[in-house]
Amino acid sequence: MKIVINDANILIDLVKLELLEAFSNLSFDLHTTDFVFEELNDKQRKPITELSELKKLGIIETITMEDFQGINVILENSKGLSFEDCSVWYYSKKLSGVLLTGDGKLRKLASKDNIEVRGIIYLFDEFLNQELISFEEAVEKIKQLSQLNNRLPKKEIEKRIDYWNQNKYVG
Numbered sequence: 001m002k003i004v005i006n007d008a009n010i011l012i013d014l015v016k017l018e019l020l021e022a023f024s025n026l027s028f029d030l031h032t033t034d035f036v037f038e039e040l041n042d043k044q045r046k047p048i049t050e051l052s053e054l055k056k057l058g059i060i061e062t063i064t065m066e067d068f069q070g071i072n073v074i075l076e077n078s079k080g081l082s083f084e085d086c087s088v089w090y091y092s093k094k095l096s097g098v099l100l101t102g103d104g105k106l107r108k109l110a111s112k113d114n115i116e117v118r119g120i121i122y123l124f125d126e127f128l129n130q131e132l133i134s135f136e137e138a139v140e141k142i143k144q145l146s147q148l149n150n151r152l153p154k155k156e157i158e159k160r161i162d163y164w165n166q167n168k169y170v171g
Helices: 008-017 020-024 034-039 042-053 065-076 083-094 104-112 120-129 135-148 154-165
Strands: 003-006 029-033 058-060 098-100
Touching (some): 003 008, 003 083, 008 020, 008 120, 008 135, 020 042, 029 034, 029 083, 034 083, 120 135, 135 154
Parallel strands (some): 003 029, 003 098, 029 058
16 A cells, blocks of 8 residues: 655645545555644644544654654755655655655655655545545535645646546546
């Protein structure tokens, strides 16, 4: 099963879009880090805690000095990233997982480190491929997402809306 490590902005968007249930049913081994979890506000943390208690999302705790130092090495060599960002990068590398982020700088730097990096649009494709949401719901939610986040690639969103309105998968 594919291991997926999530950063805060992905989890926040999923909470806002009310897509956590679909997310939790993906056939992936889903994780975030304790540092990312602590970044969330109470309203965001509550549903994430529920997923964790149901064993649908693992919260990786950094308890060894080796892991803490590994995160710090990335932090020292990566200007403009937070400790939390570096924690998801570190564990993606350590666990040979996919890093799921909406942060452009994190995406670019982790990709250079040979980490597979994906964004929220990838999740939408997977929701449909795994039949967790309908095409109609995908169109509605991706339109909401594009209003929440104007930094998403507009052409990719428009392409998906066109395909999904015809009940077609992308790719």
